[in-house]
């Protein structure tokens with residue numbers, strides 16, 4: 001997460017459009033607000049629109065506004081959120097849920113900055129907003145399936161921030177747990193609980209968190225409410241978190257195919273090279289460091305921990321072995337060695 005934090009800091013100072021992706025509950029909205037809070041438009045409006053929550057016509061009016069009489073119930077002119085956000089930031093949440101028609105309207109706005117209200121016969125005012133969009137969907141896949149406009153995708157995706165799943169940054173779990181504890185422990189319903197014991201933290205750190213930070217927050221809340229003493233112990237960790245530990249791996253239904261699985265298959269089955277598959281995607285920030293690490297980890301498992309064999313399995317030339325190791329070292333993509341002894 002240290003990387004992401006730096007990246008947010010850098011990105012916030014620019015005025016570029018940002019697309020935030022990540023699984024549900026990873027903190028995309030938190031990131032969007034940080035981009036705003038650290039940027040030059042701080043102090044100007046930050047207006048969030050959930051593109052999933054509303055039927056198309058209402059979303060259109062929500063974004064662009066409407067004129068009086070344009071539909072039943074439109075008793076007066078109403079400004080849209082884009083207008084309200086003028087000079088500030090518009091946060092388009094769940095952008096992947098927009099219909100194709102809405103995508104077209106949004107694209108037209110992004111190209112011209114002009115707002116056409118529902119029911120108005122000509123375009124109205126121009127506004128100047130920074131757009132930050134977020135989604136948990138795979139927009140590239142949606143493009144391939146004709147569900148998302150490619151031109152809109154490239155417009156929104158000037159800077160891409162990926163928020164990793166919580167299980168890919170377990171090192172953040174203790175601090176997050178403490179943070180949520182701190183926020184709750186002052187409240188009346190919290191009883192007297194103040195801290196979490198080490199073994200309880202360990203259980204939390206080992207769980208796979210399909211619901212990510214939101215799930216962690218809920219679990220802490222439940223533990224705090226039920227706690228009997230000042231210290232929350234391992235026995236107070238909810239059953240599903242403890243149950244997942246014994247098997248070590250997440251239950252089958254929760255294990256989804258990952259990018260790393262796909263890449264590993266392309267390398268091993270289709271005999272493509274690491275340099276033409278994983279490397280360019282990583283350098284263009286299309287995949288995370290942890291995905292690279294997962295690919296390498298799978299290689300190491302099959303090669304019993306021998307990097308030379310991995311290099312060969314990854315279809316590299318003999319002399320590329322050093323370059324491979326340097327790459328992994330430089331970008332911190334080496335899986336922990338303990339796993340392969």
Ligand SMILES: Nc1ncnc2c1ncn2[C@@H]1O[C@H](COP(=O)(O)OP(=O)(O)OP(=O)(O)O)[C@@H](O)[C@H]1O
Nearest residue numbers: 022023024025026027028029030031136213214217
């Ligand atoms: N770094 C963090 N520090 C504190 N709280 C966090 C952090 N990241 C996420 N949260 C909390 O976790 C919850 C989920 O975060 P958020 O709503 O930003 O996720 P999301 O990625 O937008 O999820 P969804 O895809 O379901 O909309 C929120 O309650 C948020 O406050």
Ligand SMILES: [Mg+2]
Nearest residue numbers: 028029093134
């Ligand atoms: Mg969200």
